[in-house]
Amino acid sequence: MDERQHVLSLTNGLSDSYDFKRMDRRSAKNKPCGGTMILFKKGVVDVIKEVRLNKDSGLYQIVVNTLEGTRTMWIANVYLNKGTKKQIKTLLKNLEEIVPSNYLKNTFLIGDFNIDLNAESSEKDLILNLASSLGLKVYSPVSETRKTSVLGLYDCP
Secondary structure, eight states, rough: OOOTTTGGGOOOTTHHHHHEEEEEEEEETEEEEEEEEEEEEEETTEEEEEOOOOOOOOEEEEEEETEEEEEEEEEEEOOOSSHHHHHHHHHHHHHHHSSOGGGGGGGGEEEEOBBTTSOOOOHHHHHHHHHHHHEEEOOOOOOOOOOTBOOOOEOOO
16 A cells, blocks of 8 residues: 555565565654554465555455465554544544445454553543444553553454
């Protein structure tokens, strides 16, 4: 999705075994300032569709090849720069519009939501409620991810 993906080269032979999808963030002055990336094992995972969820997040429909056969899933590579209510609503509205309802149980949202799950906030309540309404579960990291904050990892059951 990002035309600059070729800039990254995986080292130690990883490029022979993995493909990647990178979502680069841009600052207000259009300078690179980080982002998120997902690695996919070649021959096991095939990306068959890519969609932008917001300016910093991508959604991938993938086929996973296992010993039991193939399975279709959706993986979102998410970055919310502020974790605001507006960003949360837009993200989950876009997700609901793109992913067929029968595939929501096979949908994973991974990334940086900038919502502290250790603190009470209306943003935390909103994402918990909206995720639940879509049948998604929220899994918290086992330890703090930024100082004393736990920035959430969202996943399906």
